[in-house]
Amino acid sequence: MPAVALISDLVMQSQVSGAAVRAGVSLRIAGSGDALLAQAESVRPRLVILDLSHPTIDPGQFVPRLKSIIPAGGTVLAFGPHVHKGLLSAAADAGCDLVISRGQFHAQMQEILERFAG
Numbered sequence: 675m676p677a678v679a680l681i682s683d684l685v686m687q688s689q690v691s692g693a694a695v696r697a698g699v700s701l702r703i704a705g706s707g708d709a710l711l712a713q714a715e716s717v718r719p720r721l722v723i724l725d726l727s728h729p730t731i732d733p734g735q736f737v738p739r740l741k742s743i744i745p746a747g748g749t750v751l752a753f754g755p756h757v758h759k760g761l762l763s764a765a766a767d768a769g770c771d772l773v774i775s776r777g778q779f780h781a782q783m784q785e786i787l788e789r790f791a792g
Contacts, residue, residue: 675791677701679723680710680731686776690723690783697787706730714743721790724770726754726761733761737768751786753779 677699681687687703694701702717704710707730714722722744726733733752740750749772752765756775766773774782 675699675721676717676719677721677723677787677790678710678713678717678719679703679725680707680728681723681725682728683725686725686780689780690787693784693787696784697791699787699791707736711739711743714740718745718748720745720748721787722748722750724750724752724765726752726758726765727776733765733768733770737765737770741769749790751779 677694679690679701681690681703691701691703702713704713707728710722722740724731737750744750750770751772751774752770753774753776754761754765756777762773762775
């Protein structure tokens, strides 16, 4: 199952990559919003993981562009700091399918990736 991600924290990138390998998910990590869009267009992922802390992301503008690229039924999962409620709400309003706090994502990433792998 192909997936793409935009994650600003190198430690989190490593953790997500490891969880993806264990789940059997082919994960590509992009370095910018534009790179993520290009990868999404190329790979046609079933799952996109979006770190709302990434400096190149404005959910209101970015998510609709992303949703127009990924296949029907594809999921955009966004995560961000729990203290940035406005950012999390903006992601949900922009069309993200699942919006959770960074802590929730960290705690559930293996389960989430396994769910999408199957």
